[in-house]
Amino acid sequence: MRIAFILSEVGSGLxxxxxMVISVVLVTFISLTFVGAAGLLQLQISQMKGYWYDRVQxxxxxxVDNSMSPTCAAGPVTAEQRASIRALLEGExxxxxxSAVEYESQDDALGHFQDQFANSPxxxxxxxxxxxxxxxxxxxxxxxxxxxxxxxxxxxxxxxVSDQRELLEKVFxxxxxxxxxxxxxAGVMTLCAVLLIATTIRLSxxxxxxxxxxxxxxxxxxxxxxxxxVLEGVIAAVGGALLASGTLWLSSDFLITWLSRLYPExxxxxxxxxxxxxxxxxxxxxxxxxxxxxxALRRYVKV
Amino acid sequence: xxRFDNVTKIYDQKSRPALHSVSLEVNRSEFVFLVGASGSGKxxxxxxxxxEDTASRGAVHVAGRNVADIPGWRVPxxxxxxxxxxxxxxxxxxxxxxxxxxxxxQVTGKSxxxxxxxxxxxxxxxxxxxxxxxxxxxxxxxxQQRVAIARAIVNKPAILLADEPTGNLDPTTSMxxxxxxxxxxxxxxxxVMATHDNTIVNSLRKRVVELQHGRVVRDEAQGIYVGEIRAxxx
Ligand SMILES: Nc1ncnc2c1ncn2[C@@H]1O[C@H](COP(=O)(O)OP(=O)(O)OP(=O)(O)O)[C@@H](O)[C@H]1O
Ligand SMILES: [Mg+2]
Numbered sequence: 442m443r444i445a446f447i448l449s450e451v452g453s454g455l456x457x458x459x460x461m462v463i464s465v466v467l468v469t470f471i472s473l474t475f476v477g478a479a480g481l482l483q484l485q486i487s488q489m490k491g492y493w494y495d496r497v498q499x500x501x502x503x504x505v506d507n508s509m510s511p512t513c514a515a516g517p518v519t520a521e522q523r524a525s526i527r528a529l530l531e532g533e534x535x536x537x538x539x540s541a542v543e544y545e546s547q548d549d550a551l552g553h554f555q556d557q558f559a560n561s562p563x564x565x566x567x568x569x570x571x572x573x574x575x576x577x578x579x580x581x582x583x584x585x586x587x588x589x590x591x592x593x594x595x596x597x598x599x600x601x602v603s604d605q606r607e608l609l610e611k612v613f614x615x616x617x618x619x620x621x622x623x624x625x626x627a628g629v630m631t632l633c634a635v636l637l638i639a640t641t642i643r644l645s646x647x648x649x650x651x652x653x654x655x656x657x658x659x660x661x662x663x664x665x666x667x668x669x670x671v672l673e674g675v676i677a678a679v680g681g682a683l684l685a686s687g688t689l690w691l692s693s694d695f696l697i698t699w700l701s702r703l704y705p706e707x708x709x710x711x712x713x714x715x716x717x718x719x720x721x722x723x724x725x726x727x728x729x730x731x732x733x734x735x736x737a738l739r740r741y742v743k744v
Numbered sequence: 745x746x747r748f749d750n751v752t753k754i755y756d757q758k759s760r761p762a763l764h765s766v767s768l769e770v771n772r773s774e775f776v777f778l779v780g781a782s783g784s785g786k787x788x789x790x791x792x793x794x795x796e797d798t799a800s801r802g803a804v805h806v807a808g809r810n811v812a813d814i815p816g817w818r819v820p821x822x823x824x825x826x827x828x829x830x831x832x833x834x835x836x837x838x839x840x841x842x843x844x845x846x847x848x849x850q851v852t853g854k855s856x857x858x859x860x861x862x863x864x865x866x867x868x869x870x871x872x873x874x875x876x877x878x879x880x881x882x883x884x885x886x887x888q889q890r891v892a893i894a895r896a897i898v899n900k901p902a903i904l905l906a907d908e909p910t911g912n913l914d915p916t917t918s919m920x921x922x923x924x925x926x927x928x929x930x931x932x933x934x935x936v937m938a939t940h941d942n943t944i945v946n947s948l949r950k951r952v953v954e955l956q957h958g959r960v961v962r963d964e965a966q967g968i969y970v971g972e973i974r975a976x977x978x
C-alpha cells in the first residue's frame with residue numbers, strides 16, 4: 442500500500458512540475474551524452490594504445506646509397522657493420538629491453554611497400570635499392586625507445602633510428618585533448634543538471650508543503666515524505682540518461698562502422714564496450730539525482 | 745498521559761516566554777479545555793506535545809516518555825499516537841473527504857483492505873455518511889472539520905489535540921463538533937482542546953486549564969471560562 446501511495450505521489454509530482462521535469466530530462470540528457478562521449482573516447486584511446494604499443498617497433502634503418510646522415514658518409518652499410526649491429530641488438534647488454542629483432546632486407550621492404558600502396562601508381566617507380574634495409578626492434582617496454590636511439594644512431598652504417606610511437610603519440614594527444622574537452626563540457630553540464638535537479642525538487646517540495654506538513658502531522662516517516670520527491674528527481678534524471686544512452690549507442694555504432702571502413706587497420710572499441718558504458722551512465726544519473734534531491738530536501742522538508 | 749514538568753518555552757530571547765514554568769498533568773481519558781487570551785501559549789503547549797518544537801527548560805512527558813529522549817526518526821511514531829485538529833481544518837484540497845481520511849492511514853502503511861473498511865466507519869462516526877466522495881470545497885466548514893476529526897482519529901490515537909477546532913464555526917455547528925469530540929473521549933481517547941469559546945467551555949463543564957502570559961493561572965475540575973469578560977474588565 443505504501444509503495445502504491447508513494448508512486449501515486451510521484452506521479453502527481455511529475456505531472457505538476459512537467460516543464461521543470463522536462464528541463465531536467467534534457468539537461469541530464471546533454472550532460473550525460475558528453476560524459477559518455479568522453480568515456481568512449483578514453484576507451485578508444487586505451488584500446489588503440491593497447492593494440493599499437495604491442496605492435497610498434499623501433500626501426501634501425503641502415504645506410505643506402507643516397508643516405509644523407511654523417512654516419513653514412515662511407516656509403517652503403519657493409520656486411521661487417523650489419524653483423525656488428527645485429528650482434529649488439531641481440532647481445533647481453535640489451536636483452537633486458539629488447540624482446541625481438543627482425544631483419545628487413547631491401548627486398549622485404551619493397552614487398553611491404555608494395556602491399557601498403559597496392560593501388561597506387563607510385564609502386565611502379567620504386568625499386569628495392571631505393572628502400573633502406575632495417576632492423577625492426579620490438580621493445581619490452583615501448584617507453585624505453587631512448588636507449589636504442591642512444592646506442593645506435595651514431596654507429597657507422599646506421600642511417601636513422603625511428604620510433605613509430607612518436608606518430609601514434611601525436612594521434613593520441615589529439616584524441617586526449619578531444620576527450621578532455623568533452624569531459625570539461627560534461628563537468629559544466631553535470632553541474633547544471635545537479636543544480637537544476639536540486640531547484641526542481643525544492644520547488645516541488647515547496648508547492649506541496651501543505652501535503653508534506655499534513656503528512657508529518659499524521660505521523661508519516663521522513664522516508665515516506667521525502668521518497669516521492671527523490672524518486673521524481675531520479676526518474677527525470679534516468680529519463681535523461683536513457684536518452685543519452687540511446688544517442689551514444691546510435692552515434693557510436695554509426696561512427697565505428699564508418700571509421701572502421703575508412704581505417705580497417707585500426708582497432709576500434711566494440712559495441713559491447715559501448716553497451717557496458719550505458720548502465721554506468723544510468724547509474725550515475727540516478728546517483729547524482731538522488732543525492733542532490735536529498736540534499737535539497739534536507740532544509741525544505743522538515744519532519 | 746501528558747505531563748509537563750516546569751516547562752518553559754522561549755521562542756526568542758527578547759520577548760517573554762511563550763510558556764513559563766508550566767507544570768500540568770493530563771490523565772488517560774481525560775477531557776481538558778486549555779483556555780486563555782490570544783498569545784497566552786495554548787498552541788505552544790500543543791506543539792510541545794507533538795514535538796513540533798522542543799521545550800527550552802523542563803520536561804514534556806507523553807504516554808510515559810520524555811519527548812526529549814525520542815530521537816528524530818522516532819517522532820513519526822509519537823505522532824501516530826496523537827490526532828490533531830486545527831481551526832483551519834488543513835484538508836488536502838485536491839482529495840475527496842474519503843481520500844483525506846485515507847491519507848493518514850496510507851502514510852503509515854496500512855493495507856488497502858483495512859483502509860476501505862475503516863474509513864467509512866470513521867466517516868459515519870463523525871456524521872459524514874455518504875459524503876466521502878465530496879471534495880473539501882463541496883463541504884461546509886462544519887463538515888470539513890468533521891473530515892479533519894475523522895482523519896485525526898482514524899488511526900485510533902491515544903491522544904487527540906484540538907487547537908480551536910470550532911474557531912471558524914457557528915455555535916450550532918460547534919456544538920455538533922463538540923459532540924463528536926465527547927464521543928471520541930468517551931471511547932477512551934485523551935482530549936486536549938485549546939479554545940476561546942466560553943459558551944462551549946461553560947456548557948460542557950469539563951476540566952479547564954487557563955493560561956495567562958504563558959503561566960497556568962487556573963486549573964479547575966469542572967470549570968467555566970469567563971476569560972473574555974475578565975479581560976475586558978481588567
Ligand atoms: N514560531 C514562533 N516564533 C516566535 N514566537 C512565537 C512562535 N509561535 C508563537 N510565538 C509567540 O509565543 C506566544 C504564544 O503563542 P501561542 O501561539 O502559543 O498562543 P495561543 O495561546 O495559541 O494564541 P491564539 O489563541 O491566538 O492562538 C505568542 O506571544 C507568540 O507571539
Ligand atoms: Mg493558537
